[in-house]
Amino acid sequence: MFSARYLVAAVLAGTATVGSASIAPAKDGALTTSGLPVPRFVSLKSDHVNVRVGPTKDNDVSYIYTRSSLPVEITAEFENWRRIRDSEGAEGWVYHSLLSGRRTAVVIAKVKDDLTPLYDRADPTSAIAARLEPGVLATVRRCSGSWCRISGSGFDGWIEQQRLWGVYPDEKLD
Template sequence: MALGRFCSVAVLAGCWLGASVSTGFSAKDTATTSSGLPVPRYVSLKSDHVNVRAGPTKDNDVAWVYTRSGLPVEITAEFENWRRVRDSEGAEGWVYHSLLSGRRTAVVTMKTKDDLAPLYDRADPDSAVAARLQAGVVAQVKKCTSGWCRVIGSGFDGWIEQQRLWGVYADEKVE
């Protein structure tokens, strides 16, 4: 009986090894973070009151408070249940994990403050412009593919060039 169980384990291990070779997967590709998720990654704030601390414990001082639910932040490190986050302006601090959401959002960015980003009906610069968005507008990211993202927000729904968003990586696919 023990030999049969050993053979089953050996076969399963062999299948896993074969799958990892054929897919290019390796141990270095897996996250070694507290959550098991990759770092860095984008998330959003779950609450409209999020304390950002100088270090990853409640003993650390509150450096500032975010007051906007849905704001995108990038997780740059993890320590137990704490996440070091960076915002679109580059400010970094530690936030407790339960105050973050996996819901994807992004901030519209511009080269100049007065520039407006066209939001198209389709992922095509020749399609109709549905709206023009100001820098700092926060949108929920529904999908990103081939350099375009479908975003929705208060009073708008359309496609924007991915390079105009902070909260998604260049060429990242979001489903």
Template sequence: MRRILLLLALTVFSVPQAFAQQAPGGRLGTGLPVPRYVSLKTDRVNLREGPSKDHRTAWVFQRAGLPVEIVAEYETWRRIRDSEGTEGWVLHSLLSGRRTALVMPWAKGDVPPIPVLNSPTDKSAVVAQLQPGVITSIRSCDGTWCRVVIVLERARDVDGYVHQDKLWGVYPNEKVE
């Protein structure tokens, strides 16, 4: 009897996650493709161990606009992954379809700044330099270059082009319009 209860408990608590990850075509919740990139809507987003408020909060994100990848859906919950590979569940209402990207979050140590250019060619003028970890807004991507905007306080926003492979928040060769 004890074994049956344990199996029943394991089934009840693991069904949502297992079902969400095995949904045919990745279209369980919204009908949108899974995986896909989105961003955090607010400065405080609880990352939970499972798809309900009853599950323990494993992490709290504190950076609105941070890009995350939706890797599964279950009802109003989205399983997300951040740039460091951390995964967990968040309410869909805490996510935005606004596309953002992180500049080279994988870079360690002394890395030269990434140039933002005034046109999508390596020979164009540099309009800014970005350190790894800076959040950019994605305006468009052609598969090689992304047009990005960086909002600066007390200064003019930076608008220019960055090599797509220097950004986390867009897939290789992805086109964004």
């Protein structure tokens, strides 16, 4: 049997072996066991997601997410497990069925406690539809590479893409 510390350290260092299977972080854009590229953004499907120190149910739970739809980034895969990272940099392993392909994002500010403008159109000269606090959770409707249309509880509009955690710089989504 392997130790969780060994496994996590080995994966972060480059490779690890569990039984006859090898775990290796995928290089940007590489395909993995799911057939999807890593890294990629997804969201939490449930309001109770156990995050483990390694990719099995035998590993300890390091923390629990209690917010459904929170965006996370998949950074590695091992069988049906996904290593994820959140907007604060916390990492761990979750079972794949607890994740959704639905794209969401969290608003980030230039300066702490700054309100971020949400515009009527993808144009900074258009009317401001709302001002969003850092940490506001939104559904990503589409992104042009520099602007994203987002919506959430009581708001819908366009935001500069760099003001979101949950989409990559220059990423385009339809």
